[in-house]
Amino acid sequence: MYLMGFYLLYEGNHQRMDTTRAMNMALLAKWLFRIESGDSSMCINLLRTKYLGNCGVFQEKVKSCSFFWSGLRKVRDWYGYGKGVIVGDGKSTRFWLDVWRGECPLNNRFPSLYRICWENEATVEEIVTGHRSLSFRRNLEERDMGIWKLEESGRYSIRSLNQFMLNLGTVDLRLTDIWNTRIPLKIQIFLWMVWHDRIQIAEQLKKRKWTGQVHCKLCAQKEDLNHLLFRCSVVIFVWCWVLDSLGWLRIPSSFEDFQASFLGKPGAKNNCTHIFLFAGVCWALWRTRNDWVFSDILVRHPKHIAHRTFGFLQQWHALSTKEAKRKVEDLLTKLHVKLQAL
Numbered sequence: 001m002y003l004m005g006f007y008l009l010y011e012g013n014h015q016r017m018d019t020t021r022a023m024n025m026a027l028l029a030k031w032l033f034r035i036e037s038g039d040s041s042m043c044i045n046l047l048r049t050k051y052l053g054n055c056g057v058f059q060e061k062v063k064s065c066s067f068f069w070s071g072l073r074k075v076r077d078w079y080g081y082g083k084g085v086i087v088g089d090g091k092s093t094r095f096w097l098d099v100w101r102g103e104c105p106l107n108n109r110f111p112s113l114y115r116i117c118w119e120n121e122a123t124v125e126e127i128v129t130g131h132r133s134l135s136f137r138r139n140l141e142e143r144d145m146g147i148w149k150l151e152e153s154g155r156y157s158i159r160s161l162n163q164f165m166l167n168l169g170t171v172d173l174r175l176t177d178i179w180n181t182r183i184p185l186k187i188q189i190f191l192w193m194v195w196h197d198r199i200q201i202a203e204q205l206k207k208r209k210w211t212g213q214v215h216c217k218l219c220a221q222k223e224d225l226n227h228l229l230f231r232c233s234v235v236i237f238v239w240c241w242v243l244d245s246l247g248w249l250r251i252p253s254s255f256e257d258f259q260a261s262f263l264g265k266p267g268a269k270n271n272c273t274h275i276f277l278f279a280g281v282c283w284a285l286w287r288t289r290n291d292w293v294f295s296d297i298l299v300r301h302p303k304h305i306a307h308r309t310f311g312f313l314q315q316w317h318a319l320s321t322k323e324a325k326r327k328v329e330d331l332l333t334k335l336h337v338k339l340q341a342l
């Protein structure tokens, strides 16, 4: 493992990155991090003096270099995925390409500006001093300091880059909450579709050149996700029953509002109970809406949707974990009391 950190292993014929190679590259990238993060050991100082001078690892263009250094160059792009910068003198920080402001490089945040900018490789220092055209106000005195964006601590870890290489793409923590909620798989998938605005309501079907009715059958308003789940008068009745039962101060007005005000941060401990409830309401609404649209079966009173919701929740209650069971039972009791009174 130690030796793997010195030289880049031969790639061979691998099409996909295998774990050994990823580990080897992550070990090598650690050298780049040490060089940029102010490590003052003799070895790092030597490398800095020999290859970098005042520039950063992405700017150096030394013609002849050692096998070791050329290995470092080859892992630069991977290192770049997690590299962030605390700007000091700006000499080794690329204005557009490094993450030195916010969570992504400026070329990603302002792609159209980047495209028309002549100075794509300019450093922050060059922009600030007016060496290249763009102005920026900031007093920069210290050397740039490398930080690591794939770890909250800002410190490089081989594990983080290794994981990033092997598992490209980001984890949506909100969806993790859905997968952790104890409801049947098909309901989890339904919620996933709700979260991605993919359920087959009129608005979605229209995008696929569907020629049917695009309006809600009940109130003739445009049927989109928020109308179906939060705004139609029938739906408001169901949410009001939830509000009464749980003592909420208001009902959610949209899907965005539900996420922002009724769910905690991704992973928060009450999220699964709220998603459980949300799943019940949504599934009952969805089933009722489909009966209505496709089979012309119309509910006689919105309270039947509340009964249907309660029925689903009661059914799924059996899937709860031991720890969650008490919370779910409490929820069901409160809903049941108000259901009787409807």
Ligand SMILES: [Zn+2]
Binding pocket: 216, 217, 218, 219, 220, 221, 227, 231, 232, 233
């Ligand atoms: Zn409606």
